[in-house]
Amino acid sequence: MNASTSPAATSIRAPVSEPAIRLEGVSYAYRDRVALDGITLDVPRGSVFGLLGPNGSGKSTLISLLIGRREPDAGSISVLGAPLTPSLRSRVGVVFQEPSLDPLMTVAETMALQAWLFNLASETVRRDTAALLERVGLSERATAQTSTLSGGMKRRLELARALLTRPDVLLLDEPTLALDPDSKQAIWQHLLEANTAGCTLLLATNDVAEAERYCSQVVLLDAGRIVAQGTPADLKRDLRDDAVRIEWRGDPSGLVPALEAEPGVGHVRLAARTTHVTVDDASRFLARLFERWGDEVHGVHIERSTLEDVYFQLVGHGIADVEEAERS
């Protein structure tokens, strides 16, 4: 092993101008399917960077390239200003989408094994482990087997384990998937603390609200290509301001062309007996709606436009609409 795996080396930083992660023309194909198609992007240091897209858009593949589990077919990847090597992984933390705890090990053993695998000095580890377990609320459970923890606790332990190595970059693949709202918020509180301390977060998610709320920059992915990139506010700038969700008494599919032809209407998205319509001015649109189709409307909700609307406008389908296509 070279010197960069020693704990002291984690304090050596590349010039601040270097992005935390740089991808140039990165492509990857599975045997029968292109997963990433010429991805070029810079993840700035210290950012909370979101990869937003439906399942199968290439997010997980991108994460697996960044931890070196797969080699890109084309293009180059650099992390913290250097090409990706195993020793560089001492500065990169990962929280995987699927559970990644050994059910037979205890909480403390899980942390200790991680420290050992990363060759961390023992005094630092003892202090950091205690502090991290305290922070994620698992101090009391240190001697419990991980199989006895709740879903939220498991996630918090995985996060504590990833933070134990004090990574400069933390890769998160759907970190709050299937968690209840309280657990989600707890995870995000810890993530934002880490970010404040200087850790760059790269987050793969299909949770629009999460990306919009926490990410300083977002990349929208569709079928392995970047369709848009910017801050959530930038991305929504070109969008109509309001969105109206209409529940219909009958099947509204025949009404879509007429709705689209209404003045001030952006796009119309159809899901079963519900339509989602972006509009310039919700109050004016609602007046027209009830005038023309009042008898057929069952209920109406007015919302602010979201990144989901941006995504739909660019790609023609929503993030939530795409069925599970990729398992990698």
Add this chain to the structure above:
Amino acid sequence: MIAAAEAMGALLVRDLRAFLRSRSQLYSSVLFPLMLLAILGTGVSEGLDPENIDDYVTFLTPGMIVMTAVFSSTFSSASYYHDRDSGILKVFLASPHSPPVILLGKTLSAVVIGMAQAVLVLAVAIVIPAINFEWQYGVLRSLALAGFAIVTLNLFLSGLGQLLAQRIRTMQGFHLVMNLVLFPALFLSGAFFPLGDLPVWLRVLGAVNPLSYAVDLLQLALYAPDSDGYFGVAVDVIVLTALAGAAFSFAANRPVRPEAA
């Protein structure tokens, strides 16, 4: 180098702890061969009374040590599936070590656990009054030879187990293949009956069977009274060394399938 060794040590400690925690595996691995010695050993020597073997229970003991190594390293290699399915293998592979270091650590754990159980069976056999080892090379030298056989056999079996575990998708499939290969191999190894008196086709199969060389070396070291064995010490040592080296290094140098982790 030191960092890699430390990582392998970490994996070894973790696997040993899991092994010691699983009491059923610990007990059964020692009880099963001793039970076979008691039942099969006594049954054959009293019920069949073989003419060419005076002390069948002692004759059977080297085979039982080999059998213990076979079962325990198979079991340890199957922990690959546990690690893959629990997701912890991904975490190992995302550490700053290259995949061969992680695989070497896993294989090494299997070797150590397999060896420990085989040595335990040997130790128990030594103190059982009904088992009378000859120690034809003197106790220390015979023990050294037996130890060599146990180490190389476990290196070979663990390497083979790791290799197969990475090729076979499910644990059920893995156990099926292992049983299909290892049971006949065990029967054809000279563990239960001497190879020398068999028809030619079985002797040929016995000679291509890696386990035969471990059984032969253990019988020479422990059981055989003033004998050169079936293959002889030199051949046994050479074949076992070659097999152990090949399987172990091959297993550690295979790339891990990305979809497995």
